[in-house]
Structure formats: structure tokens, C-alpha cells
Amino acid sequence: MPKEGITPRAQDYSQWYLDIVQQADLADYAEVVKGCIVFKPTGYALWEAIQRGLDDRIKATGHVNAYFPLLIPKSFLMKEAEHVEGFAPEVAEVTRAGGEDLAEPYVIRPTSETIIGYFYSKWVRSYRDLPLLINQWANVMRWEMRTRPFLRTTEFLWQEGHTVHATEEDAERETLLILHEVYADFVEKDMAIPVIRGLKSEKEKFPGALRSYCIEAMMQDGRALQAGTSHNLGQNFARAFDITYTDQHNTIQYAWTTSWGVSTRLIGALIMTHSDDEGLVIPPRLAPTQVVVVPIYRNDAERSVVMEAVQRMTAEWKGLLRFKVDDRDNLTPGFKFNEWELKGVPIRVEIGPKDIEKGSVAIARRDQPGREGKSFVPQEGLTARLAALLEEIQQALYRRALAFRETHTADVTTYEELKQQVERGFARCYWAGTMEDEKRIQEETRATIRCIPLDQPQQAGRCIYTGKETTQQVIFARAY
Amino acid sequence: MPKEGITPRAQDYSQWYLDIVQQADLADYAEVVKGCIVFKPTGYALWEAIQRGLDDRIKATGHVNAYFPLLIPKSFLMKEAEHVEGFAPEVAEVTRAGGEDLAEPYVIRPTSETIIGYFYSKWVRSYRDLPLLINQWANVMRWEMRTRPFLRTTEFLWQEGHTVHATEEDAERETLLILHEVYADFVEKDMAIPVIRGLKSEKEKFPGALRSYCIEAMMQDGRALQAGTSHNLGQNFARAFDITYTDQHNTIQYAWTTSWGVSTRLIGALIMTHSDDEGLVIPPRLAPTQVVVVPIYRNDAERSVVMEAVQRMTAEWKGLLRFKVDDRDNLTPGFKFNEWELKGVPIRVEIGPKDIEKGSVAIARRDQPGREGKSFVPQEGLTARLAALLEEIQQALYRRALAFRETHTADVTTYEELKQQVERGFARCYWAGTMEDEKRIQEETRATIRCIPLDQPQQAGRCIYTGKETTQQVIFARAY
Numbered sequence A, B: 001m002p003k004e005g006i007t008p009r010a011q012d013y014s015q016w017y018l019d020i021v022q023q024a025d026l027a028d029y030a031e032v033v034k035g036c037i038v039f040k041p042t043g044y045a046l047w048e049a050i051q052r053g054l055d056d057r058i059k060a061t062g063h064v065n066a067y068f069p070l071l072i073p074k075s076f077l078m079k080e081a082e083h084v085e086g087f088a089p090e091v092a093e094v095t096r097a098g099g100e101d102l103a104e105p106y107v108i109r110p111t112s113e114t115i116i117g118y119f120y121s122k123w124v125r126s127y128r129d130l131p132l133l134i135n136q137w138a139n140v141m142r143w144e145m146r147t148r149p150f151l152r153t154t155e156f157l158w159q160e161g162h163t164v165h166a167t168e169e170d171a172e173r174e175t176l177l178i179l180h181e182v183y184a185d186f187v188e189k190d191m192a193i194p195v196i197r198g199l200k201s202e203k204e205k206f207p208g209a210l211r212s213y214c215i216e217a218m219m220q221d222g223r224a225l226q227a228g229t230s231h232n233l234g235q236n237f238a239r240a241f242d243i244t245y246t247d248q249h250n251t252i253q254y255a256w257t258t259s260w261g262v263s264t265r266l267i268g269a270l271i272m273t274h275s276d277d278e279g280l281v282i283p284p285r286l287a288p289t290q291v292v293v294v295p296i297y298r299n300d301a302e303r304s305v306v307m308e309a310v311q312r313m314t315a316e317w318k319g320l321l322r323f324k325v326d327d328r329d330n331l332t333p334g335f336k337f338n339e340w341e342l343k344g345v346p347i348r349v350e351i352g353p354k355d356i357e358k359g360s361v362a363i364a365r366r367d368q369p370g371r372e373g374k375s376f377v378p379q380e381g382l383t384a385r386l387a388a389l390l391e392e393i394q395q396a397l398y399r400r401a402l403a404f405r406e407t408h409t410a411d412v413t414t415y416e417e418l419k420q421q422v423e424r425g426f427a428r429c430y431w432a433g434t435m436e437d438e439k440r441i442q443e444e445t446r447a448t449i450r451c452i453p454l455d456q457p458q459q460a461g462r463c464i465y466t467g468k469e470t471t472q473q474v475i476f477a478r479a480y
Helices: A013-023 A041-060 A081-090 A113-123 A168-189 A236-241 A265-274 A300-315 A333-342 A353-358 A382-407 A415-421 A435-445 B013-023 B041-060 B081-090 B113-123 B168-189 B236-241 B265-274 B300-315 B333-342 B353-358 B382-407 B415-421 B435-445
Strands: A027-029 A037-039 A071-073 A092-097 A100-108 A132-141 A155-165 A196-199 A211-218 A224-232 A244-246 A252-254 A256-263 A291-295 A323-325 A347-351 A360-365 A374-378 A409-411 A426-430 A448-453 A473-477 B027-029 B037-039 B071-073 B092-097 B100-108 B132-141 B155-165 B196-199 B211-218 B224-232 B244-246 B252-254 B256-263 B291-295 B323-325 B347-351 B360-365 B374-378 B409-411 B426-430 B448-453 B473-477
Touching (some): A037 A041, A081 A236, A092 B100, A100 B092, A113 A132, A113 A236, A113 A256, A113 B027, A132 B132, A168 A211, A168 A224, A211 A265, A211 A382, A211 A448, A211 A473, A236 A256, A265 A382, A300 A347, A300 A353, A333 A347, A347 A353, A353 A360, A360 A382, A382 A409, A415 A426, A415 A435, A435 A448, B037 B041, B041 B132, B113 B132, B113 B155, B113 B236, B168 B211, B168 B224, B168 B256, B211 B265, B211 B473, B300 B347, B333 B347, B347 B353, B353 B360, B374 B382, B415 B426, B435 B448
Parallel strands (some): A291 A323, A409 A426, B291 B323, B409 B426
Antiparallel strands (some): A132 A155, A155 A256, A196 A211, A196 A448, A244 A252, A347 A360, A360 A374, A426 A473, A448 A473, B027 B037, B071 B100, B132 B155, B155 B256, B196 B448, B244 B252, B426 B473, B448 B473
């Protein structure tokens, strides 16, 4: 029987996603503010967990945080040719302020390369100032026509790193460091989402970048979701904003810059990778609440016995587990089970008078709903058991997502096969086509090149579209 | 001899402040974005420390974080009469987006009571939904004419709490809980800034509030700085936005709301409370770097001996002290001393070949520049000694600021005395005047009622302006 309020995935995946967002109380449609959502406390707590995991890695790799203005003079956007083409159509403009019309409008940042480039031009003087490694946590705005909670909203939250380097080699090293040590490491280890690391095609790269790297994840409907991007901007922005430095030989050189970002889209990726028809599923390392305790009792006498046992049991957990005791008195255990399932808490512990007599508790794993994930275990050694189980769940979620991706990825050798494969997942194939070829394929199949994986085969093959011999493989898929 | 780049306080306090901001590398003027600053890494790290201290307390008192839209339909501002009067003149307006003129402009939030009120009206249904205790970390914008880094900028960062309650009593309890347990506790304990807790006068209260509470700090020029405010909004916003709930007797009631915020102004308060003519001074509990180690050597052989000793010494510090080893090779120790003094690191540890021979190190306290704060101590037991010294510095800074405030606060009984006292600090006096009286005093003295302290005398006295007998005392001061 389907859970109330949740459309089964098999019936309507798209509606299932919206139902999860609503039933797990993650977000509300802003309605009165076009294409925006409110990040409700349960949803925002996921973002806070993502921020912590990323911020730790960003700092561990030598970066510091700063904060640049929300508003950008409109003329700044125009300074880099591809960049203006990419972003100008979707900006929001501030034309009045303090009761007066402005001489030059500002745009609300859609991304900050231009305004940060302006300051870097002032700050960078000598090779001794390099590398400059700065990250910013901020809100950004892109006036999108079609929006979906977390996946695409006009305002969203993100981090954007912006770095300056003396050499192309150093900029490339930075771009890949972020891809591997920050993004892939966090998304795979903490979010339990396997990703393919690769290079974007010319068609899909960031407006103004030399090369864009990305991590791509597969959702449960077989579509791809770009979970993070890291761009080597070459000298494009350095030339547009005059970011130069004096080198060891006293010669003035243009610098090399990078930028990289992940956003609240990751919450969408989290939902669509792990959740099921019962509700949200959160991997333990990311979960704001890892264990919820539901005390079971029928009267005040039982309540006081049970709550005392709960106190004793959880006293040991402090600092080791993130837990919550659901002692709300006006709700039935069944109601609580349902609510915590919807909200994706990894482990539920039930304890009632009979469990206390037997010195045991009942445990339910969120990743295995129903009987399969339920067990009775002794109270003795419970803390260590729960910690181990959380780790087991973390690994199980990753393995399940990886297995799903593998069974939904196929090597294809003809365009016909590709067309069929992108209906169900990723199509891997040899590719030597042009940007125009890729556009034509997109029109015909709604699939694009998600990335040119960094892992490439050692032998050559024939391009699926042009028939040319090539050693380059790509992943085609429909994408969010 | 004054430090290069820093105007002494006695000469020009206002310029001294700007010099500290620049020399400690805390911020840069945005110039191209009116009235904005860039929070440079050193300045932003202070904000991160402030966020951590406040966020912990906000959560410990039962609140959760969420995120609401940046943009507010302009008409929303108009719904609460005092609120529109207070904020409408200083908003920035978005009138175009996605290449088209908007039917109704949005304003960039100057504060979020109105947009959050709209959602609370949807979310709150029953007394069981209350209290609703939500906080938001966000950027806000007020188009100010005269700006100063951190103290007043068109865009600034803050947290704003917005809560809903069933009764006036509960809303009042919340307002005071935030004032005492979150704001005063954090600012006094972590920032070492003593504050006076009080109520705002009618003239100074938040537009739309029933009662505004605040914490007021004294800067080193004797002026007041409002370091945080907590507002009991009564039913004003509940009526404007129709925030109602069904009570236990099935009757529909208007709710009671509160809002409270502190901002990046606190960085300005930090600078102006503790810093000196040598640069920034940061209290140890807040300091991103608490101890900086400067190795002293004249050649490579000495360098390797010294660095090995530094490694050994600091291995023990990990997880106990926030420290940095300044091993930059192209700079002299003197240059480094100067830089870390400017940046306000609480303790500097110097270690050279002679210190290693003697088994000692040199320690310099930032709060006592020059000889006074310098000592030689054994390497043995150094970790515990440094930890104790950090705590001692924390207390010393608080005591010094408190002593300063006390010697610059006077009870005044005539208007003439008040005029003189506000030239040098806080004037405490009996008050039974009207809002018009207060406005006249402001015109004549540039001082306003900073607050009606919660600590009130037990006996009556005569109002300094009207001569009426009253039991109410207030603090007059010039303010930032």
C-alpha cells in the first residue's frame, strides 16, 4: 500500500520527488516570490550539514572564506564575452534604491567571477601574492523559467571558490584538487552518492571557462544530476578584469584563475539518490539526527519507567551519536514511526516495558523499511552497536546507489542503442562529434554529453555519430 | 612613536578606526557598489567566529535555522504602518528580471518580518504549532547615505530570529531569553565586551515593535554602540499578516511574535572596544588564531634546528589551541611581529637557537604591547601555561573594558551636566520626558536615550529635563 501523501516512484517519479519535499517538510513554495522556495528547518539542516562537510574540506586544502557584494554593476557582466551571453538573459536588476532611480543598474549576482575579478585586480600585485585561494558562501539569483524545489530555483544558496595562480599548471592542479579532494570526496563519502568525474564538452562548459570539470551522479530515474563543477578559467577573466602580477623577473604577466561551486541542488541529489516510497532517506554521516528514540507506554506508570530507561540509555550517547528522544505525549508511536520514516532518520530505537524487562530494544533501519530492517538487540553494548550500524548503513547506501548506476549504464555502439539507453540511464560511447552534432542529438533524444570521464579506455573505437575512429569516450544522458 | 599606517586614537579616533580596518586587512571598500564593503578573509574569519558562538547559543535555547527569500514583494512592506515608515525610504528595488519589467517590484530585504510573517500565517494553525522558534543567517540591504566599514554598510550580514507564541507572556519571555542567554552571554563572555541590558525608548524602538530590548556597549571614545536588539512585536505583525491559531477552546486567536538580530556591526564593536594604537586586539575565545609562533634563525642550519623544536612543541597543541606557525622564509622576525600585532593575535611565541639551549621560549601578550607583556618561560608545561594565559587575557580584556565604561559613566542631575557628560561617555539620569523632549535633546547634544536599563534604582529622583519626580533612570549617550 502506498504511503499516504507519497506518489510511488514507479507511478510518477517527478511527483514522487515533490511529495518527498513536502512530506519530509523540507521546503515550501515561496509563491509570492517567483521561482523561490523557503528552506524549512528540516531542509535547511541538510544544507548546514553539507556546508560543514564542504567547509572543512575547503579549509583543509588551504582556502579561506570571504564575502563579496551581492550587487554587481551591470556593465561588469559585459566584460567577458561568453560570460555575458551565458548570464545576461537571466539576471534580476536593481534600478531604484533609497527612493531614487540609479544611474547604472546593478544585477543581483548570478555568480561572482566579475565582481571578484574586479577586486582581485586590485589585490594581486606580485607573484608573492599567489596563489590567492578564496571561497564564499552566498545566495545567488538566476531568473529561471521552469523551477523545481532545490534543483532549480531563482534564488539558491551555494559556495563559490575563486582562485588566482601564477601558471596554467598551478590553476589546473587547483581545479582538479577541488574536483577530487573536496567535491567527489564529500559527495561520495558523506552523501553516499557515487559520482563520475569528468570534463564538460565545449557545449556544456561554463560560460567563460577554458575547461570545466564536473562530478555527475545518477538519479533513480536514470537521469544525470551535475553535483559540482570546477572550472579552469584560463586567462579569460584575468584579461577581462586585468588581473596581472609581476613575476620573479620583474615582468608583468596575466594571472590564471579558477572558479568552482556546489549549491543547494545537492539536497535534490540527496533526495533522488537514496529516498524511497516511504519518504526521505538520509545517509548517517550527513543526518542531523542519526537515531530517534520512540518510547512506548500505555499509561503514566509505564511512561515514567520507560523514560527513566531512555535517560539511562541515551546518557552514554552524548557526543557520540546525534540523537533525538521523541517524548511528545499527544501522539501515538505509530504516528511517530511514520513521521521519522518520512524525515529519513537512519535508525529508530523503540523501547517499551517489555523491552526493559528483557534488557533489549527494537531497532529499525530506515534504509530497509519493514520487517527486513527490524531487529531486537540487547541494551548492553548498544552505543557501539548503533555506531557500527550507522557506518554499515552509510556503506550500504553507497553500494546500492553504485549498483543502481552500474546496472543502468551501458556501452552503446550505435545511435539507435544510444536513443534507447538514455531512456533508462547512462549511455557510454566513443565520441568524435562537433558541438553541432551534440546539439542535434539533444534535440532528437533530450540527452547531452554529461561528461568526458577522466577514466578513459586504453583502446580506440568508432564515434557513435560520425563513425570516426577516436580514443575518447563520453557519457550521454538526460539531465536535471 | 606611532605605528606606521595607524593614526593614534588620541589624535583622530575616527581615522584610527579606518586605519585598523585597513592595516589588519579586515575589509576593502567596494567602491563600485555603493556603501558596500568586501569582507576580506581576516575580517570574515571574525564573523565566522561570531556566527559559531551565536549559533550554538541560538540552538541550545531551542531554535532552528531556516532560509527565506531575499526578495520581498514591495506591497508587503506597506502592511504594517510603522514598519513601512521605518524601512520604505531605504530599500533597493528589483524592477526588471529575466529581461522583462516586473509588474510589481520586489525589494531586497532590509529585514524579514514581512516575508516571514506571510509564511508564518500559512504554517501556524493550532496552539500545538506554537511556539515556532526559527532563526535565519542572511544578507540584508539598507540604502544608507553615510556608511563606515562594519558599522553601517548598505549590505550587511546578520542573523534574524523570528518567533511566534500563543501568549504575550511567552513572547516576552522569549524576547528576554534572547537578550540575556544569547546576546549578552555571547558578547560579554566570548567577545569580552561588557554591555548594559535595557529597554529602548519609544523614539528608538524598532518600527512596528511593542517593546525593543537591547544591549549597549561603550566604545573607547565614550560613544555607545547598540550590539544587539530583541523585539517583542506584540500582535502588530500577527494582525498585519494574519498569523492566527486555534486555541485549546477552539477559538481563533491572533498570535504574538518576536524578532531579534545581531549583525556584522559586532566586528566594529570588537575593534572599537579592545584595539589600540598598535592594531587590532582580539579576545582569545573569539580569535581564529590564538597563538602565533615566530621561529628565529639566521641561517639554514639554525632554521632546521629551530623548526624541529617548533614541530615538537606544537605537536602537543593540536585540538587544544588554535595556532599558526609563521615559517615564511622571505620575511624578517620584526616584520612578522608587526603583522601579527596589527592582526590582533592574542599571544606570540618566539623561539630561536638560544631559547632552545635554555629550554625556554619568549612570550608576548598582545593586550600588553611592549616590554610589559613580554616574558620568558620554560618549554616544559608550555601548553597548559598558554591555555591559562589565554583565559587570563580574556578576563583582562573584559575587566579593562568594564573599568573604562565605569570611569566614563556618570550620574547627572542637571541638563548642563548631561551636555558635558555625553562629550566623554554615558550620562545616567532620571527621566520622565516625552518623545519630543528626547528629540530636542538629540538636536542640542547629538545624544539619545540608549536604553532604560533593566537594573533600576529603588528610589525616586527628578527628571533631568522636566523636573518631574520619577523612579525611571535612562542612559543618554552619543551613538554609532
